[in-house]
Amino acid sequence: MTGTDTIEGLLRTCAPQVLGALVRRYGDFDLCEDAVQEALIAAAEQWPRQGVPEQPRGWLLTVGARRYIDLVRSEAARRRREDAVALATPDSALLARAADETPGTDRDDSLSLLFLCCHPDLSPPSRIALTLRAVGGLTTAQIAAAFLVPESTMAQRISRAKQTIKAAGGALMLPEGEDRAPRLAEVRHVLYLVFNEGYTASGGDELTAPELSTEAIRLTRLLHRLLPEDEETAGLLALMLLTDARRPARTGPHGELVPLAEQDRGRWDAGLVAEGVALISRTLPRGRVGPYQLQAAIAAVHDEAESAGATDWPQILALYELLERTGPNPMITLNRAVAVAMVDGPGAGLALLDEVAEDKRMARHHRLLATRAHLLELLGDGEAAAVAYREAARRTTSAPERRHLTERARRLG
Structure with a gap:
């Protein structure tokens, strides 16, 4: 080897x-x-x-x-x-x-380490950095490069995180009783954030950071192996697999963003799709359904459609409505607005976006503007759509997204 x-x-x-x-x-x-x-x-x-x-x-x-x-x-x-x-x-x-x-030395402490690195006294960025370094085995330089920050900055973040754990008396043990469920939720959330940053980088010249999404999948596989009966962990893994399966088709020959509806589905990873669909199909009937399972189910509907036109939007809308009931979130509502537009027409989707805009967290978010532009384009109002696309382009920190939104506006004149 x-x-x-x-x-x-x-x-x-x-x-x-x-x-x-x-x-x-x-x-x-x-x-x-x-x-x-x-x-x-x-x-x-x-x-x-x-x-x-x-x-x-x-x-x-x-x-x-x-x-x-x-x-x-x-x-x-x-x-x-x-x-x-x-x-x-x-x-x-x-x-x-x-x-x-030595008896007991051979046991795997990976799960305990995940809990320790996701200590509640740490900020989300610190949890991510410490998890990637301690459990993922990435060097500080690798983590810094993935998050587009200087190595010295990342080194300070990791050092502060370790000092925080030391001051809090963090020990290598699994949480028990009432503390276990929320701590496990924190671990899943950290892995979810790592995957999302890898699948769509929040800044920089590249749309994706594959090393991060790949590492998130690897660590979530590990978590699923250690906790095979946990439905939400299985749902999170299925969601990652079904989403990452599309990565080969998300960019064009020059690194440009390709929207889901325009992707060449023949380039999707059929093996990841099959694994993700099988996993979520086994998991959903087992017990209480959580948000990661519902998001995985939505991803499965998209991935199983032979073409964008064959997508079962009524089923997706029903899943988004159920997802919104499990935990209201403006980003979920934003996605539901798209499903509403596909089922009931773009006007209905735009009306729902007006409700989302009332949330201060979303009022100036580029995704809200980009979604509004898309629905206005579907409605036939090219002039208003172009204005919204340009404003969304000004607000995003991702260079590939900015180029994509600017090009959409240019096409509309």
Whole structure:
């Protein structure tokens, strides 16, 4: 096994397992996470040249433990702790074998790490950054590049996040009782945000950041494997698969945005569509239906239609109405307005948009203007649609979306 992609996948799989083992042993999330990152970098440099070791997890655990001890020794203020660690630590040459022989050391702490990285005291951006680094195994530079911020800025964000967890007394354990459901919802939300940023980047010159959406799917697969009976996690995974299946057709030859109705459906990933449809079909009848399951069901209706004209809009409208009842949200209402327009005519959809515009969160949002422009175009009012397209283009921070909206306005004159 020497392929770079294969090694990178192996490292990302091992990262949370090794971090969990070190945190269990030493209890210091901050230094253990730094040590694991250094071990991952060492592996990425050595394995392509020397080959993957017979026990890659044990190799990473050995190197990570050595790096941890080095980090402790480098801090004069922690001299007494260094002595305690040195007494408690077995010879590093035997560490990999000891890890395999010690009862309980082989367990997978990935789920506990996800909960810890999504600690309620952290802001959503900090949760995302820490999850991608600690559980995803991405370097600070990779995360910074994906979110179009300087590496120093991302490093500070991650450092503050780890200090916040330390101050809050965060421990590597699964929440129990009443705390478990809301914490799990936070984990799902972080993965959802990572996927969305990857599928439609909020800024920059590229429409998508595939490394983020791919990583979100990988981590959600992990969460689903660890919690196979959780319907909303299954729904989230199905939603990601069904949405990401369209990514190959979302951009044209020059990187331009291609709307769903104009996409070449032959370029959609049929394997992801089939997997997503099968997953949501198994999940929906099992129990209480939540918003991720409903969004996945909507995505499945779109993906199963042979053409845009064959889309079952009445079914989509019914699903949006149910989704809106599970948790009112102006963005959901915005999408429902499109479904209303397709079922009852653009005038009915525009009337619903007037209600959305009353929400201060949406009044100046470029998606509201872009949707209004689209419905005005369907209504035949090209002049008003062009004005709305131009205003939407001025407000978006995404260069591909700006070019698309500007081109729509130009076509209408």
